[in-house]
Amino acid sequence: FTMANVIARLGRPAIVFAPNKTLAAQLYSEFREFFPKNAVEYFVSYYDYYQPEAYVPQRDLFIEKDSAINEHIEQMRLSCTKSILERRDVVIVATVSAIYGIGKPESYHKMVMTLRTGDRIGQRDLIAQLVRMQYARNEQDFSRGKFRVRGDTIDVFPAEHSEMAIRIELFDDEVETLQLFDPLTGKVRQKIPRFTVYPSSHYVTPREQVMHAVEAIKLELADRLKELVGMGKLVEAQRLEQRTRFDLEMLSEVGHCKGIENYSRHLAGSAAGEPPSTLTDYLPKDAVMFLDESHVLIGQFGGMYNGDRARKTTLVEYGFRLPSALDNRPLKFDEFEQRMRQAIFVSATPADYEKTHAGQVVEQLVRPTGLVDPELEVRPAIHQVDDVLQEIRIRVEKNERVLITTLTKRMAEQLTDYLTENGVKVRYLHSDVDTVERVEILRDLRLGAFDVLVGINLLREGLDIPEVSLVAILDADKEGFLRSERSLIQTIGRAARNLNGRAILYADRITESMKKAIDETNRRRARQVAHNLVMGIEPRSINKRIKDLIDGVYSEKAGKEADRLAAESAHRASVEEMSEKDVAREIKRLEKLMLEHARNLEFEQAAGVRDQLGRLKAKVFGASGTDNVA
Numbered sequence: 244f245t246m247a248n249v250i251a252r253l254g255r256p257a258i259v260f261a262p263n264k265t266l267a268a269q270l271y272s273e274f275r276e277f278f279p280k281n282a283v284e285y286f287v288s289y290y291d292y293y294q295p296e297a298y299v300p301q302r303d304l305f306i307e308k309d310s311a312i313n314e315h316i317e318q319m320r321l322s323c324t325k326s327i328l329e330r331r332d333v334v335i336v337a338t339v340s341a342i343y344g345i346g347k348p349e350s351y352h353k354m355v356m357t358l359r360t361g362d363r364i365g366q367r368d369l370i371a372q373l374v375r376m377q378y379a380r381n382e383q384d385f386s387r388g389k390f391r392v393r394g395d396t397i398d399v400f401p402a403e404h405s406e407m408a409i410r411i412e413l414f415d416d417e418v419e420t421l422q423l424f425d426p427l428t429g430k431v432r433q434k435i436p437r438f439t440v441y442p443s444s445h446y447v448t449p450r451e452q453v454m455h456a457v458e459a460i461k462l463e464l465a466d467r468l469k470e471l472v473g474m475g476k477l478v479e480a481q482r483l484e485q486r487t488r489f490d491l492e493m494l495s496e497v498g499h500c501k502g503i504e505n506y507s508r509h510l511a512g513s514a515a516g517e518p519p520s521t522l523t524d525y526l527p528k529d530a531v532m533f534l535d536e537s538h539v540l541i542g543q544f545g546g547m548y549n550g551d552r553a554r555k556t557t558l559v560e561y562g563f564r565l566p567s568a569l570d571n572r573p574l575k576f577d578e579f580e581q582r583m584r585q586a587i588f589v590s591a592t593p594a595d596y597e598k599t600h601a602g603q604v605v606e607q608l609v610r611p612t613g614l615v616d617p618e619l620e621v622r623p624a625i626h627q628v629d630d631v632l633q634e635i636r637i638r639v640e641k642n643e644r645v646l647i648t649t650l651t652k653r654m655a656e657q658l659t660d661y662l663t664e665n666g667v668k669v670r671y672l673h674s675d676v677d678t679v680e681r682v683e684i685l686r687d688l689r690l691g692a693f694d695v696l697v698g699i700n701l702l703r704e705g706l707d708i709p710e711v712s713l714v715a716i717l718d719a720d721k722e723g724f725l726r727s728e729r730s731l732i733q734t735i736g737r738a739a740r741n742l743n744g745r746a747i748l749y750a751d752r753i754t755e756s757m758k759k760a761i762d763e764t765n766r767r768r769a770r771q772v773a774h775n776l777v778m779g780i781e782p783r784s785i786n787k788r789i790k791d792l793i794d795g796v797y798s799e800k801a802g803k804e805a806d807r808l809a810a811e812s813a814h815r816a817s818v819e820e821m822s823e824k825d826v827a828r829e830i831k832r833l834e835k836l837m838l839e840h841a842r843n844l845e846f847e848q849a850a851g852v853r854d855q856l857g858r859l860k861a862k863v864f865g866a867s868g869t870d871n872v873a
Contacts, residue, residue: 245607246533246589247277250334256327256530258335258522262539264288265681269707270535271336282330284323286337286522289316296502296564298557305563308502315860318387321403324351325441327525337522339543342574344504344519345445347511351525354447356440358411362418369397369411375450375498377443378402385426388443400426402443409438427837427853428846446503448510453498456509457491463509463565464488471562479562487565505568515567518574523582530584537588538729541596547573591736592729608770613782615771616764617714617735617744621757624718627749628661631715634747635667635695643712644688645695646737650718650725655697658717668693700725709740713747719757720750731760742782830859 250257259274261267264287274283289312296308324345326333354376358364370380373390378399381389388402395413408426412419423432448456464487471480493500503510507519534540551572558564574582588597622630631647638645649655652673659671670684670693688696689710714737719726731748738744746764748757775782833856840849 244277244611246535246587247274249533249587250278250531253531254331256331256333256335256527257533258337258341258526258530259533259535260337260339260341260540262338262536262543264338265685266535267336267338268682274334274336278332278334281332281334282326284326284333284335285316285319286323286335286341287316287320288338288340289313289320295554296558297554298561298563300557300561314387315405318403318405320345321441321443321445324445324522324525325403327527328352328355329439331527335522339540339547339573341522342544342547342579344507344521344571344573346447346507347520348525350448350452350511351442351445353449354442357437358418358421358440359437360418360421363416364413364418365416366392366395366397366413369413373397373399373440375447376440377447377499379443398424398426399440401440403441407432409440427841427849430846446499446507446510448498450498452510452512453494455512456506457494459509460487460491460494460506460565460567463567467565476562479560481562483562483565486563504571505564506571508567508570513570515570517570518578519570519572521574521582523574523579526584528584532584532586533589534586535589537590537597538592538594541576541594544574544579545576548575592732594729608767609774610771613771613775613780614739614742614744615775615782616768617738617741617746618768619735619746619748619761619764621719621748621750621753621761624720624749624751627715627717628658630749631717631747632662632665632667634713634715635662638713639667639694641712641743642691643741643743644691644708644710645713645715646708646711646734647695647697647715647717648725648734649697649699650721652699654717655699659697662695662697667695669695669697672696672698700730707740708737711738712741712743713745714738716746716748718750719748720752720754722754722756726754726756728756728759728763731756732763735760735764826859830856833859 246259259270261270267285267287271283271285290310293311294306294309297306298304299306323335327335356372356376370390370392374380378388378390380391382391385391385398385400385408387400387405390397390399397411397413398408399411400408406425406427408424410420410422410424410431412422421435421438423435423438424430425432464484468480468484471477471483490500490502490506494503494506507513508515508517511520513519552569555564555569555572559566559568588601590597593601635645647658649658655671655673659669662669670688672681672684684696685708687693689708691710714734716726716731716734719731724730735746738746748761750757753761774780833852837849837852837856840846840852
């Protein structure tokens, strides 16, 4: 709410970094409500699954890159860069994915094609330009990033849209009309005088730049081969030459190849060691940056580079990649610092970096609802499990929820089993649960599908659950990362959204971290209570509408979806019981049925199946797309 007010008052483009996709989805959903007319965009990693290229020398095992791209998140990333270039009222919610290279803004700008009615352009030239922008010609399957040609009419499905295409009608060598239409039904929405077609990928490069890159790669290859042969690494030299020559052939003929990102330094024309171009390079100079939960984010920004470097060094050493592949990397933290615009760190527990770099600190302790930090109580750890069970029963009678945090995965599993045996409706949240399922679990907790959620480290930042009235911290006296002052304050804070909020720390002694966390929480609580007395505020619980977060991210129908939650619970249960193969089969069946209806001109039925398909994808992958049309 505070961030939204700052953005509204400044009236400048804004980017909000979140430490994980769950929190990013929550922020995106809320910003869309605060700014219904703004271009609120979502920029996270578009991989549903990602296995990077790697080599294990001990076993002589090369692992090919393997990935599954979520098309709808890719569409939202492209929509994000489009909005940055076209609009000032843009609010971007991003994760650390934004510090990975996405191609130079200059190259991207050069490949943008603006069409106006009356422009002189031949059909062949238009097709050639679309191919250079990495659009694929396909007369049968007209989908995102594709185009089709019917005489002098060219239909283009822009890569950054999910439910809108452009029809370009030519007369001789002149653009006669431009029309926006629904790609499913073919119904024309409106005639427009001008339209900008953006590239189908962030990694597009003008043809002459590709040819320059090919020459530069050949020179680097020759030098590297000499080096490897000189070191007696003949197998590595032969392997490198074979792989690189194949890629060069592909680049020369079609302009791109598998693993093109490893040649990004040459394609961008950058010097060795130069940082890659990232989303931050697309932002205007006066943009404002928010780092939400900055105490976590700063560490993430620092750690990305080192892990990437270690893996790529092995690939270069054993002749799988040229040394220039090392420059396809995330930004180092100091490079990100140089690209920072005016930055606002948002954290309930700021770390040392924020404390030393902050120009002005604004301590926000009071809440508009008058809610205060939870009451704290320390109890002996000896009977902690039985005691928690009694507390749960009290909360369940009042229709309230409970969060329990343990130290180990094993203990979380055992506690979940024990509570289940005692008739408690409980779920267990852990690192193996994927992003979409995690959001679903949190939504089900709010809906009352279960009453208790057990976790280890995931029950901290960004969990906004007003129904939770009790947070139980087991083994609070075991010093370490999970029981540090910061972790304890964050975990205790999960009960601060409820009028009856309470936190119980189970411990046999009070550690230094516990003492600091208790003192800080009590200090904040005292300030909040005093403020409420002075202002005459009566605290009230947050009454937050329960909606499908993922629908808010991936579907324009967020509000309607929330209203239909109860009716769809049976359908959800059946989807949850399906295996991955069954779900994929069901999606294919619905897609086939939708196209069949469209071919038979049964557009209402086709639209109905499309909505059903969107809901299924949003449920399983988080995948029903949305358009931000300027």
